[in-house]
Amino acid sequence: MTGAPVRSRGPDIASRTLRERSVPGRRAWSFPELDVPNIDVPQDHGRRSAPGLPEVAETDLVRHFTRLSQINYGVDTGFYPLGSCSMKYNPKVAEAVAALPGFQRLHPHQPEETVQGALELLWRLERALCEITGMARTTFQPPAGASGELTGLLIMRAYHTKNGDPRSKILIPDSAHGTNPASVTLSGYRAVQVPSDQRGLVDLAKLRDLVDQDTAGLMLTNPNTLGLFEEEIEGIAAAMHRVGALLYYDGANLNAIMGRVRPGDMGFDVVHMNTHKTFATPHGGGGPGAGPVAVNAKLERFLPSPVVGFDEESGRYFWDGERPDSIGRVHGFHGNFGVLVRAYAYVFGHGREGLREVGERAVLNANYLACLVSEAYPLAFPGQPMHEFVSTARRLRRHGVRAMDVAKRVIDLGFHPSTVYFPLIVEEAMMVEPTETESKDTLDAFAEAMLQVSREAVEDPHLLHEAPVTTPVRRLDEAKAARELKLHW
Amino acid sequence: MRFAPHTDEDVQAMLAACGLSSLDDLFAHIPSNLTLDGELAIPEGLSEMELVADLRRLAGRNRHLDDLVSFAGGGAYDHYVPAVVWALAGRSELYTSYTPYQPELSQGVLQALFEYQSMICELTGLEVSNASLYDGPTALVEAVHMATGATGRSRVLVSETLDHRYLETLATYGAGEHFSVETIPVKSGVTGMTAIGEDVAAVVVQHPNFFGNLDRPREVFEAARAAGARAIQVFDPLSLGILAPPGELGADIAVAEGQMLGNHLSYGGPYLGIIAARGQDLRRMPGRIVGETTDVDGTRGFVLTLQAREQHIRREKATSNICTNQTLMAVAATVYLGWLGPHGLEELGRQCMAKARYAAERISDLTAAELMWPRAEFFKEFTVRVDRPGVVQASLLDAGFLVGPMVGEDGLLVSVTERRTREEIDRLVKAFGEALS
Numbered sequence: 025m026t027g028a029p030v031r032s033r034g035p036d037i038a039s040r041t042l043r044e045r046s047v048p049g050r051r052a053w054s055f056p057e058l059d060v061p062n063i064d065v066p067q068d069h070g071r072r073s074a075p076g077l078p079e080v081a082e083t084d085l086v087r088h089f090t091r092l093s094q095i096n097y098g099v100d101t102g103f104y105p106l107g108s109c110s111m112k113y114n115p116k117v118a119e120a121v122a123a124l125p126g127f128q129r130l131h132p133h134q135p136e137e138t139v140q141g142a143l144e145l146l147w148r149l150e151r152a153l154c155e156i157t158g159m160a161r162t163t164f165q166p167p168a169g170a171s172g173e174l175t176g177l178l179i180m181r182a183y184h185t186k187n188g189d190p191r192s193k194i195l196i197p198d199s200a201h202g203t204n205p206a207s208v209t210l211s212g213y214r215a216v217q218v219p220s221d222q223r224g225l226v227d228l229a230k231l232r233d234l235v236d237q238d239t240a241g242l243m244l245t246n247p248n249t250l251g252l253f254e255e256e257i258e259g260i261a262a263a264m265h266r267v268g269a270l271l272y273y274d275g276a277n278l279n280a281i282m283g284r285v286r287p288g289d290m291g292f293d294v295v296h297m298n299t300h301k302t303f304a305t306p307h308g309g310g311g312p313g314a315g316p317v318a319v320n321a322k323l324e325r326f327l328p329s330p331v332v333g334f335d336e337e338s339g340r341y342f343w344d345g346e347r348p349d350s351i352g353r354v355h356g357f358h359g360n361f362g363v364l365v366r367a368y369a370y371v372f373g374h375g376r377e378g379l380r381e382v383g384e385r386a387v388l389n390a391n392y393l394a395c396l397v398s399e400a401y402p403l404a405f406p407g408q409p410m411h412e413f414v415s416t417a418r419r420l421r422r423h424g425v426r427a428m429d430v431a432k433r434v435i436d437l438g439f440h441p442s443t444v445y446f447p448l449i450v451e452e453a454m455m456v457e458p459t460e461t462e463s464k465d466t467l468d469a470f471a472e473a474m475l476q477v478s479r480e481a482v483e484d485p486h487l488l489h490e491a492p493v494t495t496p497v498r499r500l501d502e503a504k505a506a507r508e509l510k511l512h513w
Numbered sequence: 514m515r516f517a518p519h520t521d522e523d524v525q526a527m528l529a530a531c532g533l534s535s536l537d538d539l540f541a542h543i544p545s546n547l548t549l550d551g552e553l554a555i556p557e558g559l560s561e562m563e564l565v566a567d568l569r570r571l572a573g574r575n576r577h578l579d580d581l582v583s584f585a586g587g588g589a590y591d592h593y594v595p596a597v598v599w600a601l602a603g604r605s606e607l608y609t610s611y612t613p614y615q616p617e618l619s620q621g622v623l624q625a626l627f628e629y630q631s632m633i634c635e636l637t638g639l640e641v642s643n644a645s646l647y648d649g650p651t652a653l654v655e656a657v658h659m660a661t662g663a664t665g666r667s668r669v670l671v672s673e674t675l676d677h678r679y680l681e682t683l684a685t686y687g688a689g690e691h692f693s694v695e696t697i698p699v700k701s702g703v704t705g706m707t708a709i710g711e712d713v714a715a716v717v718v719q720h721p722n723f724f725g726n727l728d729r730p731r732e733v734f735e736a737a738r739a740a741g742a743r744a745i746q747v748f749d750p751l752s753l754g755i756l757a758p759p760g761e762l763g764a765d766i767a768v769a770e771g772q773m774l775g776n777h778l779s780y781g782g783p784y785l786g787i788i789a790a791r792g793q794d795l796r797r798m799p800g801r802i803v804g805e806t807t808d809v810d811g812t813r814g815f816v817l818t819l820q821a822r823e824q825h826i827r828r829e830k831a832t833s834n835i836c837t838n839q840t841l842m843a844v845a846a847t848v849y850l851g852w853l854g855p856h857g858l859e860e861l862g863r864q865c866m867a868k869a870r871y872a873a874e875r876i877s878d879l880t881a882a883e884l885m886w887p888r889a890e891f892f893k894e895f896t897v898r899v900d901r902p903g904v905v906q907a908s909l910l911d912a913g914f915l916v917g918p919m920v921g922e923d924g925l926l927v928s929v930t931e932r933r934t935r936e937e938i939d940r941l942v943k944a945f946g947e948a949l950s
Contacts, residue, residue: 042847042851052852053595058864072757072761074859075855085601106614109611111611121572125578126572127577130779131591132781142571142575167783171647174834203836307609308607309611309621309626310840328685353685356649358781359782373514374514387539500806501806509795
């Protein structure tokens with residue numbers, strides 16, 4: 025069921041960098057003979073010495089990167105319960121359709137009449153995302169969630185500015201992802217933190233104290249980063265809207281409520297989605313993502329330009345750039361189109377009942393796993409979790425064991441561990457998100473491993489402190505990496 | 514399509530273990546007036562075969578570059594992608610992984626990114642690179658943030674020879690009130706000279722520039738640095754086998770669109786933003802940076818480092834909000850640059866330049882066409898002056914050629930990569946002649 029990269033003592037040559045494999049005169053490239061007259065590089069523009077790129081044969085390249093893939097863990101390798109990341113199975117069919125030449129071999133400057141299929145795909149995906157979120161229009165330009173956040177905030181700013189009062193602050197719960205406050209600063213606003221209450225939810229009374237005429241809006245994830253549904257969302261929305269402030273929905277946790285609750289119906293005005301979470305587009309070791317932003321009718325005019333247009337009479341799709349109130353362009357072209365093709369495949373492959381089932385099974389899996397492990401790792405807050413839960417390893421501290429030690433030992437037992445030390449408001453946090461694509465068998469086996477580690481923490485903490493011992497490298501010296509900076513060969 | 518593996522028995526057993534009797538119980542605490550009445554207005558799900566048919570239909574409504582011959586440029590190019598690139602970058606242990614938060618399980622991605630950073634430093638002649646940004650224009654926004662942070666100034670001078678998409682993107686992010694953008698006028702197809710005051714944070718020059726011309730970065734950057742501003746170059750990574758690197762030209766920060774490094778065109782994304790800088794700005798660098806270290810046994814390994822700059826630690830005081838980047842595209846770029854090596858890169862640059870020159874000379878031989886800047890030097894693209902460029906572009910499309918984008922009212926950009934043959938160029942010239950007659 026798992027296949028974590030394991031420590032193997034191959035020949036030394038295997039662990040070399042590409043540069044260490046380089047031999048002058050070796051090459052992989054081939055080009056046809058130049059079939060036009062050669063010319064000289066204008067003298068004052070020429071490069072004096074060749075760049076220090078490696079010289080390797082194609083076999084070297086293949087062995088090198090194949091080995092790198094073998095010392096890397098992905099969803100295809102095994103269970104990957106990183107909280108807040110929705111590491112679900114990435115359907116192979118999405119890769120296959122994205123590789124069709126009719127999508128992959130399109131130039132971004134092609135005239136509209138040559139890309140009617142691409143525009144139709146975006147138009148249909150936009151309609152579906154608006155339906156899922158309860159919004160009016162969507163932009164596909166933001167290439168990632170954080171970019172979506174900034175786009176949404178700039179839209180909020182444009183709205184308030186148009187009303188003659190840009191305002192200065194944005195409220196953010198203390199449990200929020202770090203991109204939220206960072207995006208707020210970049211949008212020219214000031215982030216003001218809202219405390220969580222005893223239940224791990226937004227403290228509504230404190231929120232009411234903080235909201236005033238200078239508040240531009242609130243950024244909220246619901247379910248929140250503790251995996252709990254903000255049950256007082258209507259009260260929160262009313263408090264914001266009463267002073268003319270806007271509600272931003274961070275879609276990191278949209279997976280939990282898809283087809284059941286819509287951000288628009290909860291009172292949100294702007295929504296970003298993370299396609300690499302909710303819609304299973306592969307995250308590529310850190311990217312690409314795509315962060316479509318959907319807005320309600322009152323914010324539509326401020327969306328980045330252009331948006332996809334459709335002329336019903338002629339049946340023709342086009343880029344609609346006649347948008348005088350638009351915040352402008354947030355990406356060089358049309359966003360991460362290749363990623364959006366995969367998201368389309370996911371949304372339309374699942375359909376309305378399939379998407380609802382996704383949310384249900386994700387929540388079922390998280391609740392089931394929480395039941396199995398919460399005696400050993402108590403939940404940080406008592407509420408019923410949604411698609412993920414946050415436990416604490418606080419109890420193990422008296423044995424000299426930290427959440428990170430648990431995570432490293434879990435690696436030796438063949439699993440990718442959960443997120444640790446996030447959210448920041450939970451001591452020794454372990455944030456677990458199994459996603460819907462994992463079977464009961466996998467959850468049982470992971471729970472068994474977690475329980476084994478909790479017993480070992482008491483009986484033999486050495487095992488945890490030494491872990492991992494099965495991986496290609498053991499614990500790495502991060503302080504040394506930051507002190508003796510070596511950022512290139 | 515369904516990927517949840519639960520049987521009905523699994524569901525019942527799991528609910529029972531939680532003390533629940535139905536799936537609806539999992540959502541019982543959500544106020545009922547918020548839950549959706551009925552179903553989403555989205556079609557019913559499809560089988561895999563039906564889905565593939567639907568997407569084949571949509572793909573079939575596009576004309577793609579296996580059908581059209583591309584002389585299009587303006588920031589994205591039809592360079593050849595060797596088979597080995599995606600055979601390796603497409604390995605699913607790499608592409609289905611998340612950001613490498615557990616380095617012991619992520620050495621593959623981390624080492625590949627370390628090698629990517631190394632190759633970018635080698636290419637640019639600068640000391641630090643990060644692990645990628647979204648694309649060229651957003652990389653420029655980040656570079657400008659670095660410059661305003663480093664200088665404490667907020668005026669940004671941008672040459673009008675810069676691709677307008679970069680300028681538009683900068684203007685959008687400038688609305689956050691962190692900087693203001695002014696332009697330096699074009700003179701003879703390159704950056705005109707302008708006074709650079711002591712209040713300028715950054716001067717941005719694209720070289721080779723949007724029109725294709727080799728610009729004059731050395732002089733402008735020298736003036737910029739004399740005024741205490743950061744010199745920022747927007748460059749073409751595939752020009753650097755033959756053209757002097759940004760570091761040598763005097764750039765402090767260099768940014769680029771990285772699509773041409775082994776990434777497919779995909780109608781504009783996913784690409785990657787390249788950023789490199791001198792050591793002085795290391796701690797202002799946005800995004801992920803990978804560093805080399807050792808493990809407890811002394812074995813070499815790689816980790817994300819200098820994380821104190823980043824949003825998950827610094828929150829509202831972070832150097833950037835970037836979290837997700839374009840790692841997989843950077844891995845593809847690394848494989849591609851490994852395939853090219855220094856001599857392949859040089860040969861590729863030489864071929865692009867020679868073929869572009871050949872195409873430009875043949876087109877300017879036509880009576881109704883001339884080069885916009887006949888005396889300018891260029892790398893792989895050039896601007897043709899024609900009346901009604903939109904009509905010419907459409908007529909060339911009818912003949913099976915993609916050219917552009919348009920430059921102003923009377924210009925058409927023509928780009929020539931190593932993929933284009935003399936025969937294709939000759940056919941383009943013939944079609945140009947017919948379009949203009």
